[in-house]
Amino acid sequence: MTDASPTQATKPNTVVKPNPIISFEKITKRFGKTVAVDNVSLQIQEGEFFALLGPSGCGKTTLLRMLAGFETPSEGRILIDGKDIAPLPPNKRPVNMVFQSYAVFPHMKVSENVAYGLKMDGVAGSEIKTRVAEALELVKLDGYGDRMPDQLSGGQRQRVALARALVKRPRVLLLDEPLSALDAKLRDQMRSELTSLQEKVGITFIMVTHDQDEALAIATRCAVMNRGVLTQVATPADLYEFPNSRFVADFVGSVNMFEGVLEKDEPNEAQVRCAEIAAPVYLDHGVTGARGSTVWVALRPEKIEMHKRGEGSEAPKMEDAPAGANVVPGTIRDIVYLGSETIFEIELEGGRRVKTFRSNLTRYDQEDFTWDEPVWLAWHACSPAVLLS
Amino acid sequence: MASPFKREKPGPLEYMRQWPLRLIVGSTLVFLYLPLITLMVFSFNDSRRNIVWQGFTFKYYEKALTNDSLIQAFVNSLTIAFFCTIISVILGALAAVMLWRFRFPGKTAVEGSMALPIVVPEICMGVAMLVFFARVFPWPTGLPWPLNLGAITIAHISFAFPFVATVVRARLSSFNRELEEAAKDLGASEWRTFWDVLVPHMKPGLIAGALLAFTLSLDDFVITFFTAGPDTVTFPVKVYSMLRFAVTPEVNAASTILIVVTVVLTAVGLHLQNQNNSKESKA
Numbered sequence: 001m002t003d004a005s006p007t008q009a010t011k012p013n014t015v016v017k018p019n020p021i022i023s024f025e026k027i028t029k030r031f032g033k034t035v036a037v038d039n040v041s042l043q044i045q046e047g048e049f050f051a052l053l054g055p056s057g058c059g060k061t062t063l064l065r066m067l068a069g070f071e072t073p074s075e076g077r078i079l080i081d082g083k084d085i086a087p088l089p090p091n092k093r094p095v096n097m098v099f100q101s102y103a104v105f106p107h108m109k110v111s112e113n114v115a116y117g118l119k120m121d122g123v124a125g126s127e128i129k130t131r132v133a134e135a136l137e138l139v140k141l142d143g144y145g146d147r148m149p150d151q152l153s154g155g156q157r158q159r160v161a162l163a164r165a166l167v168k169r170p171r172v173l174l175l176d177e178p179l180s181a182l183d184a185k186l187r188d189q190m191r192s193e194l195t196s197l198q199e200k201v202g203i204t205f206i207m208v209t210h211d212q213d214e215a216l217a218i219a220t221r222c223a224v225m226n227r228g229v230l231t232q233v234a235t236p237a238d239l240y241e242f243p244n245s246r247f248v249a250d251f252v253g254s255v256n257m258f259e260g261v262l263e264k265d266e267p268n269e270a271q272v273r274c275a276e277i278a279a280p281v282y283l284d285h286g287v288t289g290a291r292g293s294t295v296w297v298a299l300r301p302e303k304i305e306m307h308k309r310g311e312g313s314e315a316p317k318m319e320d321a322p323a324g325a326n327v328v329p330g331t332i333r334d335i336v337y338l339g340s341e342t343i344f345e346i347e348l349e350g351g352r353r354v355k356t357f358r359s360n361l362t363r364y365d366q367e368d369f370t371w372d373e374p375v376w377l378a379w380h381a382c383s384p385a386v387l388l389s
Numbered sequence: 390m391a392s393p394f395k396r397e398k399p400g401p402l403e404y405m406r407q408w409p410l411r412l413i414v415g416s417t418l419v420f421l422y423l424p425l426i427t428l429m430v431f432s433f434n435d436s437r438r439n440i441v442w443q444g445f446t447f448k449y450y451e452k453a454l455t456n457d458s459l460i461q462a463f464v465n466s467l468t469i470a471f472f473c474t475i476i477s478v479i480l481g482a483l484a485a486v487m488l489w490r491f492r493f494p495g496k497t498a499v500e501g502s503m504a505l506p507i508v509v510p511e512i513c514m515g516v517a518m519l520v521f522f523a524r525v526f527p528w529p530t531g532l533p534w535p536l537n538l539g540a541i542t543i544a545h546i547s548f549a550f551p552f553v554a555t556v557v558r559a560r561l562s563s564f565n566r567e568l569e570e571a572a573k574d575l576g577a578s579e580w581r582t583f584w585d586v587l588v589p590h591m592k593p594g595l596i597a598g599a600l601l602a603f604t605l606s607l608d609d610f611v612i613t614f615f616t617a618g619p620d621t622v623t624f625p626v627k628v629y630s631m632l633r634f635a636v637t638p639e640v641n642a643a644s645t646i647l648i649v650v651t652v653v654l655t656a657v658g659l660h661l662q663n664q665n666n667s668k669e670s671k672a
Contacts, residue, residue, distance in 0.1 A: 068570075068574055069573075069574075070570055070573075089573070090570070090573040090574050091573045091574070091575070091576045091577055091578060092576075095574075096574055096575065097570075097571070097574045099567040099570065099571055100567070101565055101567045103565060103567035103568045103570070103571035105568060105571075105572075105585075105586060105589075106590075107589040107590075116572070116575050116577075116585075117575035117576050120575055120576035120577050120581065121576050161571075164571075164575065165574075165575075168575065168576070
């Protein structure tokens with residue numbers, strides 16, 4: 001199994017300089033007896049769009065708030081540009097935050113909201129004016145300067161919050177669940193706007209989210225957290241294709257997970273026997289685990305092929321696996337038609353149900369299979385991810 | 390089909406169009422306002438005894454407005470109410486912010502003891518104030534106006550500021566903590582954050598609290614009666630002493646003026662508060 005080393009940004013227009021702008025060094029945060037963040041060490045490079053991903057209560061927001069200065073780490077250090085920021089109060093840190101509720105000041109005009117941070121810094125009046133105008137243009141709110149926040153929609157208020165933070169030209173912009181309060185359509189639009197905004201201003205963005213789609217779509221690199229512990233740090237693609245644990249495989253995307261025993265482990269092939277799958281699971285790469293140890297096989301639904309299984313038909317042969325491996329019989333038990341694709345739930349012989357997606361490539365594809373139809377499920381030798389923990 | 394000449398029958402939930410509720414609402418209004426209206430009407434009565442309607446006159450308004458001791462009492466009342474309002478609002482707001490913001494040992498006890506002046510019977514408060522100013526903290530007599538009103542003002546503050554604190558505390562519970570963090574994040578100090586974010590949010594509460602403190606102080610009788618001296622008569626105390634001689638329309642006239650002042654001030658205050666609320670409810 002490839003040890004997913006964090007490759008640099010994979011998105012075209014993002015310039016990532018290999019210069020750690022932020023490093024968390026063995027950060028631990030306790031609230032009374034509960035450990036919110038547990039010994040997290042993490043480096044974020046300049047120019048990244050970094051996502052902290054995890055279920056609610058995993059400590060990702062606490063990590064962000066420690067960076068902004070609203071919480072103090074119980075142990076460890078946080079460095080920005082190599083300098084320990086522990087002694088700095090929130091109002092002296094070179095970071096700015098876009099809050100989950102946007103926190104736009106309700107009694108100030110849009111332009112006053114955006115100008116607030118500059119006023120606090122003692123920037124000259126004429127410069128404030130031009131910079132506010134620039135910032136409003138950047139978030140496409142030019143002409144809205146004289147409005148009150150109650151005259152804006154939720155999406156517009158978020159843009160005010162963005163402009164208000166960006167106008168200060170921070171080293172790092174922090175975003176706390178930036179898209180969670182928007183409706184689905186607006187969320188998609190804002191997603192791509194955030195990406196292009198980040199490319200335009202070239203500031204390092206750090207986003208907290210519980211939505212794995214959001215993280216995969218926007219971020220150049222993601223850190224997955226679970227119960228205060230950093231589970232995996234990788235690019236979105238590595239996170240999805242090469243998860244390092246059951247938690248990550250299950251949290252990011254949808255997955256079929258099987259417990260099994262490692263039967264064979266060579267440098268260029270391996271085999272796992274799972275109680276719930278009739279056929280052995282063959283892999284075209286090594287796993288580096290002790291033979292006979294318990295492992296988990298994670299198989300993404302879209303990586304499973306489905307073939308018709310007529311009366312007495314022979315199992316299809318996967319060309320990259322030995323005969324009989326990576327192919328199992330089953331019966332369709334449930335069909336969920338989603339338009340672009342269809343989700344099938346297939347019952348294997350032992351009773352275990354497996355999910356598979358099938359793209360509807362033509363307008364009649366959805367008619368190919370029906371309820372209670374016998375099928376073969378097959379997958380390539382490079383598709384399953386074997387997880388040791 | 391509903392004909393244009395016949396009114397539609399009220400729906401099952403349109404209680405205001407059915408007679409039982411109308412009766413209750415109507416009689417409630419009568420009981421609430423009939424005494425006040427009677428008082429106002431009889432302030433125009435052209436009769437010394439003020440028992441039977443004798444005819445319309447402004448005479449007693451003239452008399453009231455030229456009664457120096459009554460005017461002096463009215464000015465005293467307004468002055469006390471003014472200072473009481475300012476100090477109560479400051480104290481009450483600070484107490485509310487403290488109770489909202491901090492956790493400290495004995496917080497519940499502090500919160501409870503602050504509500505005490507609200508629940509303790511006024512007569513007890515009055516006696517307590519009398520004893521306090523007689524034994525513990527004698528207010529020097531013979532001070533020039535308005536310093537001679539100090540004792541009464543202090544007494545009024547002591548029962549008015551818990552009301553302010555309660556109102557402001559309620560307002561603060563709807564405050565979005567992220568606003569405060571946003572201000573700090575943008576570079577504001579603790580002090581600036583307080584003035585730029587917290588105070589604007591508290592404003593409706595401050596206005597409502599000020600209004601309460603003002604009216605409570607203006608019309609307080611019991612506690613004032615125990616703390617007032619011969620040269621520090623307030624309006625309600627003066628009206629009471631006038632009543633002991635005779636119920637003349639002059640008393641009615643004076644009371645009507647007080648009612649009008651209170652109602653106008655309340656209306657202004659509520660209007661200001663509504664403006665603020667409607668602005669924010671949308672935000």
